[in-house]
Amino acid sequence: MNNFQYTQPATQKASIDALVKEPTAQFIAGGTNLIDLMKHGIAAPKTLVDINNLTLRTIEQQGNTLRIGALALNSEVADSKLVLEKQPLLAQALNAGASAQIRNMATVGGNMLQRTRCYYFYDTAMPCNKRQPGSGCGALEGYNRIHAIWGTETASTGRTSSCIAVHPSDMCVALAALDATVLVSGPKGDRRIPFTDFHRLPGDTPQIDTNLDRGELIVAVDIPNNAFAKHVHYLKVRDRNSYAFALVSVAAALDLNGSTIREARLAMGGVAHKPWRLTEAEKALQGKPATTATFEQAATIAMQGAKAYEHNAFKVKMAPKAIVEALKTAAGLG
Structure with missing residues (x-):
């Protein structure tokens, strides 16, 4: 693991400013995926911006919407009476993911940003366009048992994409089904992203997993009321x-x-x-x-x-x- 600087700003704006200041900086909360990536030499941020001081952990009903803060722990969301009553599909998906120990550390925002578990992505001796753009995809001609069956062709050419890795999250599958919306804040202000548009297909840029802009912070996820409580x-x-x-x-x-x-x-x-x-x-x-x-x-x-x-x-x-x-x-x- 490379040496890095560590900072823990007190406000949301200061956290965003700290990230923008250093091109390789990354936010860290639970760190359940990012620390692994750093240990494997896949991620090497020069600065970690700890956002655990921010007040983004609430789970509350706001009118016709259930709002879940980005720093709410996976275990807290899965056990929340509001979630169990109004969005039980989300609770089921969360409880299917990882281990109890990881759910007690992992945050909602971090879950959304976790990276693929493709063997070739984690093996730095192998080619991987997601880890090193232009190096090739080891999975295409290699052992591709866990890989994608949809979204593997580049829309503009119809050719096989440069990456056939799959997204690993269970929580995100439920949020996609429930028409959730992601609230983000960044240097240019606040915006809302439909959950189905938050993650990207690989196309020719598989190294880019989401449609977040540089410096944007996930603030919360909104799930509209629905008739899927039973x-x-x-x-x-x-x-x-x-x-x-x-x-x-x-x-x-x-x-x-x-x-x-x-x-x-x-x-x-x-x-x-x-x-x-x-x-x-x-x-x-x-x-x-x-x-x-x-x-x-x-x-x-x-x-x-x-x-x-x-x-x-x-x-x-x-x-x-x-x-x-x-x-x-x-x-x-x-």
Whole structure:
């Protein structure tokens, strides 16, 4: 690990100013991912700006919105009575992630900014366009079992992207499904980013994970009120039950009128460079009966455009089964 300077500003503005002052500076809160990256030689900030003094830890209802501060711990959010009552899908996703010890340290903002767990990203002896742009992608011709099946083509050319890594977060899959909004503050002021636009597909710039501008700080996440307080399920398929990242995950939420689906939300993890929202499948579910047949039809629609690589073809078979299983559980069918 390289030597670095450490500062702990007292205000939000001072924190942003400190980050802008040093081109390689990074914010640190829980540090559960950043410190690992520094130890592996993947990140080498010259300055760490500790933001734990900032008052960004509240979880509160503001009108028709549940607001969660960026410094709220994952464990606090998962155990919050407000979250369990109004957004239980988020609590389920958080409890599926990492270990209890990490959830007690990790923050909401840090969870959103965590980087991929691709083998080649962490192995500095191997080529990785995300770690070193232009060096190549070891996963494309290597062992790509955990890699993406969607969003791997560059929109402008239709060619395979320069990176097929997947986003690792469980929490972010639920937030994508729940139409959350990210509140950020930076040198140019405050702005709001729809959660589905916060993370980026790799394209030709896989080293850029989000649409944050330089110097911007995540302040909070807003989740609008919805009718998904009952029929929800977060399904995570992984190699082991404890402290493992998703091979495939599904965040499913249903608003039911009897056995008829009024509205549905679906998003997946472990399948793309960002949380993958299944909007066409959601549309296909609306107004339909909550039956296995309906869910199977939606899963077929959801799989359009999926592309497998040598070692992850099983995901193309696993994903629709996971979608159906998550929807059945959410609907109370099994």
